[in-house]
Amino acid sequence: MLRAAALAPAFWHTKGAFAQALTRTPALTIGPYYPDRLPLDMDNDLLLINDSITPSAGQIMWVSGRVLDTGGTPVRGAVVEIWQADNNGAYLHTASPATNREPNFQGYGKFETASDGRYVFRTVKPGIYPGRTRHIHYQIKTPGRGELVTQCHFEGEPLNSGDMLLNGITNAAQRQSVVRPIESLDTSAIGEKSVTFDIVMGFTPEDAPAGTLPVVSARSGVVNAAAFQPGASPGAWISIHGFRLSNTTRTWAGADIVEGKLPTILDGVSVTINGRNAYFYFISPNQINVQAPADTLSGTAQVIVTNTGGSSAAVNVELRQALPGFFRLAQEHVMATDSKGGYVGPVGIASGVISVPARPRDTITLWGTGFGPANPAIAPGQTVANSSPLANPVTIRVGQSKAQVVYAGMSGVGLYQFNTVVPDLPGGDYPVVAEIAGVRTSSAGRLRIQA
Numbered sequence: 001m002l003r004a005a006a007l008a009p010a011f012w013h014t015k016g017a018f019a020q021a022l023t024r025t026p027a028l029t030i031g032p033y034y035p036d037r038l039p040l041d042m043d044n045d046l047l048l049i050n051d052s053i054t055p056s057a058g059q060i061m062w063v064s065g066r067v068l069d070t071g072g073t074p075v076r077g078a079v080v081e082i083w084q085a086d087n088n089g090a091y092l093h094t095a096s097p098a099t100n101r102e103p104n105f106q107g108y109g110k111f112e113t114a115s116d117g118r119y120v121f122r123t124v125k126p127g128i129y130p131g132r133t134r135h136i137h138y139q140i141k142t143p144g145r146g147e148l149v150t151q152c153h154f155e156g157e158p159l160n161s162g163d164m165l166l167n168g169i170t171n172a173a174q175r176q177s178v179v180r181p182i183e184s185l186d187t188s189a190i191g192e193k194s195v196t197f198d199i200v201m202g203f204t205p206e207d208a209p210a211g212t213l214p215v216v217s218a219r220s221g222v223v224n225a226a227a228f229q230p231g232a233s234p235g236a237w238i239s240i241h242g243f244r245l246s247n248t249t250r251t252w253a254g255a256d257i258v259e260g261k262l263p264t265i266l267d268g269v270s271v272t273i274n275g276r277n278a279y280f281y282f283i284s285p286n287q288i289n290v291q292a293p294a295d296t297l298s299g300t301a302q303v304i305v306t307n308t309g310g311s312s313a314a315v316n317v318e319l320r321q322a323l324p325g326f327f328r329l330a331q332e333h334v335m336a337t338d339s340k341g342g343y344v345g346p347v348g349i350a351s352g353v354i355s356v357p358a359r360p361r362d363t364i365t366l367w368g369t370g371f372g373p374a375n376p377a378i379a380p381g382q383t384v385a386n387s388s389p390l391a392n393p394v395t396i397r398v399g400q401s402k403a404q405v406v407y408a409g410m411s412g413v414g415l416y417q418f419n420t421v422v423p424d425l426p427g428g429d430y431p432v433v434a435e436i437a438g439v440r441t442s443s444a445g446r447l448r449i450q451a
């Protein structure tokens, strides 16, 4: 238990645990070569035109991913268009920089996402043309989440370092998000490649409603910070989304925590839930992460953000005594650590993260927020010196199997840990679902098991 408590501080430095990790895909120029005459065939297979049997020349590459909003929710009904140079560097455009067009290459494709937000194209590795590194153009149109024009680039390309457009993206995380690895498709006998590129649709400053006051988004503006389900619960980390919430972007610093008390004002920003001050971890113009204050209310509460510009209109949120969610490792997998503090997940889950799959019968620790009170109680808004067991029993299922929970407790500010024995299951990805006080985690993260 002591060891587990000592690991908790490392959690705060885990990239991707909190909602702010969803980096909005940057907008990039549409460029001069969006097809000036759309092809007759516009499906998602760019390798074959209509019912031709002659595929395009070039390195076959599957390009896929999800369209998400900044809260991690898949966007349904998004229309994803791509266009790119063919194997010879030629576009489907009368002003194409190369004119020796590959006649069997479609040059453009279109795909509409279903409820999982996924898109997929079969295409070829784009050729190079003068002045640019290798890239694929994207245009995404969504119902209610705006439009985005951007480009996907590839890791390890020698021309990346000198590309003006790519290096013009000043935000490093955003720049990194549009440079993707080209991987070999293990299942392919003919050497096909695969690229995954998730597109995160966000609000831009231009989308902000008129005025000077902070605005909390009425639609899913207040969510569990680990798993994004709408609502709040006392002592849980929550994310508040909106506009003009703060002028600055930062997390708490040591100086903000005085005598074990978390700040209720950070750079002039404060948040109330049902009239009580919440405790800060992170502020930025479009997102705030706070720990919800103690409250006995179960029902509708008002959330108000105040900064030096004034106070937002109140937004109603469902306050529950428990609203559990597991933190995430690279969005889809649950945040889990092994007995040495290493991450548990698919190998190579994210750049800079070393992770190994869980092994059956090993004890791992899952991390979450919103699992209700501990006993002895730990009040929200104060640092946690000693882990305290949860007041209510918790059930955790991995796939269909009920997992043995060796210890469940609060071991950091708003941070809950579950020492869990991995069920004896065949290798694969399994959804992890917890239930406490009659409330279930609503969006299941996955656990990678390898026998």
Ligand code: FE
Residues within 6 Å of the ligand: 031, 033, 132, 135, 137
């Ligand atoms: Fe281009």
